[in-house]
Amino acid sequence: MKNMLKYALGAALSMAIVAPAMAQDNFPDVPENHWAYEALAKMKREGLLVGYPDGLYRGGRPASRYEMAVAIHATYERLKGLIDGLQQQINDLKGNMGQGGGGADAALKASVAQLESSVATMRGWGDDIANLKRMADTFQKELASLGVDVEAMKKDLADLQARVSKLEKNTFPVMIHGDANLFVMAGISQSNRAGVTVDGRPVGVQDTVFGGGVYAPVGASQDLSVFHEAGLQLSGTNETGPKWKATLAVGNMIGATTGVAAPLAGPWSGQAGTSVGSPFLEGTTDVYFQDFVVSWEDSLMKQGFSASIGRQGVKVSPYILQKPDNTPYYKNARWDSGEYTMDGAKLGFNFGAGALNVFAGRTNNRTTTNGAELTPMTVGATAVPFAVGGARPVGLGGGAMVVDQMAGATLNIPLTEKGGLNLAYLFMEANTRGVGGANRSEVFGGDAKFAFGKLNAWGGYSQSNLKNGNANVVNRNNHAWNVGAGYDGGKWGLSAYYREIQALFAAPGSWGRIGLWWNPTDIKGFGVKGNLNLSETVTLRASGQWYKGTGKFAAGLGTNDKVNRYVADLGFKINDAWSAMVGGEWVEWNLAARPGFAGGKPKELWYNLGLGYHLSDNAQLNLMWQVSDYDSKGTAGFGLFATPGNAGGARATGSLITTQLSVKF
DSSP: OTTHHHHHHHHHHHHHHHOOOOOOSSOTTSOTTSTTHHHHHHHHHTTSOOOSTTSSSSSSSOOOHHHHHHHHHHHHHHHHHHHHHHHHHHHHHHHHTTOOSHHHHHHHHHHHHHHHHHHHHHTTOHHHHHHHHHHHHHTHHHHHHTTOOHHHHHHHHHHHHHHHHHHHHTOOSEEEEEEEEEEEEEEEEBTTBOEEOTTSOEESBOTTOOBTTBOOBOOTTTSEEEEEEEEEEEEEOOSSSOEEEEEEEEESSSSOOTTSOGGGSOSSSTTSSOOTTOOOOOOOOEEEEEEEEEEEEEEETTEEEEEEEEEEEEOOOTTTSOOOOOOTTOOOTTTTSOOEEEEEEEEEEEETTEEEEEEEEEOSOOBOTTOOBSSOOEEOOSSOSOOTTSOOOOSSOOOSEEOOEEEEEEEEEEEETTEEEEEEEEEEEOSSOOGGGOOEEEEEEEEEEEEETTEEEEEEEEEEEEEETTEEEEOSSOEEEEEEEEEEOSSEEEEEEEEEEOTTOOOSOOOOEETTEESOOSEEEEEEEEEEESSSSEEEEEEEEEEEEOOOOTTSOOTTOEEEEEEEEEEEEOSSSEEEEEEEEEEEEEBOOBTTBOOBOOEEEEEEEEEEEEEETTEEEEEEEEEEEEEOTTOTTOOOOBBTTBGGGOEEEEEEEEEEEEEEO
């Protein structure tokens, strides 16, 4: 079975390249040699022309002149209706001005939004209207036979074309959007001990003092970090030709901290990885491009394809390629997209209902102005990450190889109307050999998903190989698979799954965490999760996971070693502006005793209280208070942060308070 999926993937990709078209984005009975063919096709894609209910003009033959006239008149009527509706919006807008009051202000805002949307749509209609004018001349007799006042129609179209042309000339060449965030964190120690976050970082410690591995417990006024970041999103407004977009960000969330020891080198390890063991501390102001990409769409052999070149995000799935959310307390679309940043190209091909996507590019040295890596990627494992009694496995780093460049392909195949199959293959390379001489890695796999009304089912398999040139470094005990099913009843939902993640599986993915342990391996077991709307304003969410070790390695987790995780929270909608959340996470270990290891039952607990204030459609204020209670129970390798009176860091108790103000523009 080990190579079966790999071979199936190669065969499926080969078949997809030569597969014939299974569908068209046009009316099938319109001959391509008619001059109006492309014009009508474009109008159909834009929703201006809908054809008859069966999707054709009529019958399995080329459209007659009369039928073409019917279609032209239908398009004209739709355009005229849209313009009349636009004029009504303008009249409503004028009527609301100066009236004041909440209701009038809301109506004014809604009218403005609709007007902006309509105007933006009209800017791309210039070619369509010109084509309609030409069609009105060509099919004048047929239109007249339908009772259409052709001259009035032509006059309306000329007037409409003039109005659209004026809009196009006044269009600003660059559209600007963005966001600004202020993020404040404060830590509080308890009982002379540091607290711990779910990404393994101490809170309630004096963050500028780090010596001898012993932290000084402090209160919120001394463990206070203030972060800020703004992102400017730029994009072209041209309706034809290649499109472009770019996101320029500036802030102090990535750049290195000057004058501080290595463990405090920066707030976060870029937008991927974790900074385990390091307190939070502001970085120096930094500037970077999140993306800067040019894209376009075209057709090849009557099949559509898309292309994009430049700095852009790429992801596949959690077990193949997906960037972890390494900032669980900070919410931002750039950071939480799940995409690794790549300088390269992506191509997409549609084959009927299927799709083939190919990408390649550089994944290293995409640095900020201060030289910090934006989304560092490491892969591969050459040793068991959880040697019982050894170092506690936390964080996401420690891969055997730093990825410098990669190439990959994904293939989406619809199997029925109910679901489909997704296959993927990645090839990654390092310029400098890593652990075990590794300089190459390949990750391949696939998943299938099916939906049957309110029921859904899924399953997947992934494998990560590590190589030194063409020689295998790791090609055993390096796969992961999962299967599950769920029910979504609207007001409630429930799902259950089983998964096994072997000890040496190390794809650049994001498949969850167990307490401090991100992307856990060497485990197998069951999980369930569910949600229930207790009322229109109260929602309960809960999940449970029950794992044991795979037993593949003597130094790793055995089948008698167990770890359970429970998460639950209640969400409250207080009113249209305020919302609240209360919940917690509990992790329980039961490590069996064995020669040289006494075993133990460590516990990890976090309690959360959150409050959200909806300032406006473009502004949000979120506050959170998190209390941590971590107890190693004296288990070897489970100690965290040493403080005076807490030798070996056997316990971690403290609080974290966060505040985030987000504004979009």
